Amino acid sequence: MLPHKLQNLLARIYSIDIDANVSDYLVTDEKFLEAFSGSSDSNADEVLFLLEEDGVLDISLYLNKLMLQRLSASNPYADLDQNNLDDFCTVLEGVSHFVYIAWNALNDKSVTRLELELQAEIDKYVATRLLIDSQAESDMTSCDLVEHLFDDVHYHDWLSGDELERYRQANGMGGRYCYSLAQRFPGGRLTGEMVQELRSFYRMPQPDKFSHIHTRQFA
Numbered sequence: 016m017l018p019h020k021l022q023n024l025l026a027r028i029y030s031i032d033i034d035a036n037v038s039d040y041l042v043t044d045e046k047f048l049e050a051f052s053g054s055s056d057s058n059a060d061e062v063l064f065l066l067e068e069d070g071v072l073d074i075s076l077y078l079n080k081l082m083l084q085r086l087s088a089s090n091p092y093a094d095l096d097q098n099n100l101d102d103f104c105t106v107l108e109g110v111s112h113f114v115y116i117a118w119n120a121l122n123d124k125s126v127t128r129l130e131l132e133l134q135a136e137i138d139k140y141v142a143t144r145l146l147i148d149s150q151a152e153s154d155m156t157s158c159d160l161v162e163h164l165f166d167d168v169h170y171h172d173w174l175s176g177d178e179l180e181r182y183r184q185a186n187g188m189g190g191r192y193c194y195s196l197a198q199r200f201p202g203g204r205l206t207g208e209m210v211q212e213l214r215s216f217y218r219m220p221q222p223d224k225f226s227h228i229h230t231r232q233f234a
Contacts, residue, residue: 017086018078021110024142028210029217033121035074037113043080051075058173061109065116072120076113078106095146100163104139111138129181130221136189140164140196141205141213148204161197165190192216192228 022037042048051064060079065072082102091103115134119126143160168186170179200209216224 017083017091017106018076018110020092021107021142022114024145025111025114025138028141028145028205029214031114031118031217033114033117035117037076037110040074040076040113042075042077043083045080047075048077058171061105063109063112063116072116074113074116076109078109082106091146093150095143095150100143104143104164107139107142108135111135124220127221129184130224132181132185133189133224134217136164136185137192137213137216140189140193145205161190161193165193188225188228 016038018041019036019038022033025031026033048059048062059077060082062077064075064077067073082105086099086102086106089099091099095103112131112135115131116126140160143164147160165186170182174182196209196212200206205213216227219227
């Protein structure tokens with residue numbers, strides 16, 4: 016199943032171990048979304064639901080069933096292109112949220128919503144870049160990918176002001192970071208130095224991440 020494959024991909028990139036399988040927390044029933052989401056989430060294709068009570072964290076990941084069916088019919092692992100890229104990135108964003116929350120919870124670390132969105136922006140670039148490189152006939156380059164993910168961006172009308180600002184911040188900082196990755200590591204494959212950079216960044220607390228992105232090398 017695609018979400019579990021993406022979880023394993025992120026686990027390999029960042030060298031992390033999570034016992035939980037995202038497929039066991041996956042919900043595709045729209046009635047669940049209608050019942051438990053806020054008004055701004057009611058039309059979303061991907062929503063991560065979190066409930067912490069008495070030290071126990073409950074997680075559910077909603078992914079639109081039709082979106083998953085489209086990706087099943089047009090397998091991004093076989094051919095990732097402009098036709099299935101947006102659906103793929105939406106699923107990857109949900110899996111990224113799940114993995115990052117689960118890993119930080121296991122390590123007794125708190126996570127802000129902005130940090131969660133920032134990491135998802137980076138994960139989308141890195142994972143998509145890997146798949147594109149593995150497909151010999153792909154018509155997208157790393158530079159094309161950065162432009163698509165961070166410049167050619169549209170936001171849903173139903174987002175609240177705070178949500179819109181958070182997504183814009185995450186996109187801006189994620190774009191700055193990934194543009195630098197594309198310039199410093201221009202090849203498609205992840206080099207040892209790039210992997211070391213990604214794993215170090217993944218483990219930084221939020222203030223250190225923001226400081227890291229705003230250093231001179233990412234200007």
